[in-house]
Amino acid sequence: MSLKDSWQEFAASAARQASNLHIASVNDKVRDLHQRIHQRHPAIARIAVALYDPEMRRLKTFVASNDHVTTPLAGYECTIDDVPSLLAIARSGEARILNDLSTIAGSDTVHSRWLHHEGFLSSLTLPIRHNEQLLGFLFFDSRERDVFTDQVVADLLLSGHLIGMIVTQELASVQMLVGGLRLASQFAHVRDLETGAHLDRMARYARLIAREIGPAHGKTDDYAENIFLFAALHDIGKVGVPDRILLKPGKLDDAERTEMRQHVVVGLRMADRLISDFGLDTLANIGMLRNIVIAHHERMDGSGYPHGLAGDAIPLEARIVATADVFDALACARSYKPAWTLANAFDEIERMSGAQLYAPTVKALLDCRPEVEAIYQRFQDGSHTL
Ligand SMILES: [Fe+2]
Ligand SMILES: [Fe+2]
Structure with a gap:
């Protein structure tokens, strides 16, 4: 059975298990419950x-x-x-x-x-x-x-249990989706010589950036958590790239590069199929996953792909993930280059700030140097993967 067949089989069985899931934003549900609780208390x-x-x-x-x-x-x-x-x-x-x-x-x-x-x-x-x-x-x-008399507490324990279930359900359904996609993603990264540790680190760098710049962009805290969950899936479409291109040690020719660049389009198709199979169309922020997959190679000056989007036309989550991904790619070894020191990687993304990478995301990463170093130390190759 080919990788694609087993992937499809997995997606289909996951879809059967999850067909009843329809999740609105946790934020909305908690606000709604708060209003009801407020009437009683x-x-x-x-x-x-x-x-x-x-x-x-x-x-x-x-x-x-x-x-x-x-x-x-x-x-x-x-x-x-x-x-x-x-x-x-x-x-x-x-x-x-x-x-x-x-x-x-x-x-x-x-x-x-x-x-x-x-x-x-x-x-x-x-x-x-x-x-x-x-x-x-x-x-x-x-x-x-x-306020918290025995009677009030007894009543709130019930509501609290409900909120706990909402949070658990939301996390579980997103994690189920992410788990499936990540499985495919890791297959791709094994072939690509990118490691699980790369995904661990870049997803955490992306969350750091999202937490730094989110409030200024009107984002709530769940935005950064969703970035964290979805960021590691940026390259799922590499499953569809042939080995002769993905594993080629030298430079790609034009035709090969065109085919390699298809990974963002293939990835979006995979994400869409899984989202609809899981019945997760209503999941809050699922659009972020689509944006990350399709737009993580767009660049601020319009020189990226697949659409050559520029500036604000690139979804914020894709600008965040691009910065985290490029930074980690610089700081770890690839088939075509040795690992750079963190200091050199910081210098390089600073150089790329503005024309290629969104300046506030680069600044956010630079501002979080101690956290970046802690993540880098904690998630080395061969350590735990997401
Ligand atoms: Fe990519
Ligand atoms: Fe990557």
Whole structure:
């Protein structure tokens, strides 16, 4: 059975399992639930979800529904080990009720300082778990003291469970889609001599960039998480490129280059087929996956392919992924070149900033040097893959 046949068979069986999935944006659902909860418990002014990344032991804000806050807590992340109270909740699996936040005003996490600054006085925190794994935390916050009585907590536990399920379902369906596509992608990368570690790193670089520049582009925190999930799929279409071209050690001739460039078009076709097979057309932000696959070789000056798009005509997510992908390609060895040092790779993308790569995405990566170095050290070839 050829790779394409087994891929199609896999997609078909996955589609059978997932045919009932219709997911709206988690943000919308949480906002909707917040409104309903607000009718019963008007004192609940904020509901927020933070996701946990077990690889880096980090917590990141994911969705939030606030009544009115002066400065939204966008793009906040921290290491779970720095928040012992959350670590304790994760271990015990039990809710934490704080009925007077002013008593922990001395707590020095950015999150608790922010709550304090915004006038929140009590909170309920629940762990979100799935299959024994910690997925994140759910926060109910109020501007009044002593809101979380036993009765209110009992009621919110039910709603909390529902929100936990929504988050789990959204993540599971996206991960199922991503898992399938990544399988194909890794086949392609094995042949291409690109490694799983490249995908691990570039997806994380892309998330860093998205978190840095997202708010200025009106993006919420789930944008960066979607970038993270979808970025590693940029080259899925390479499955369709013949070995004689993909593995050619020397320079490609014009005809071969044209065929190689087809990988973005082939990739989009594969993504579309899987999206419709899975019934995921309604999944929020699925358009980002399509944009990343088709447009990650477009360049700011219009010199890229397949459409020669320029500037803002290139979807933001493709500009982000292009920067992360080029940067990591520079910093690792390929059949035609040795690995560059990180310092040289940083210099080179700075040189490419503006004409080829979107200047704010390059700046974001340069601004995140310590995080980039940590990711680079953590995900080396032969280490864990996504
Ligand atoms: Fe590509
Ligand atoms: Fe790549």
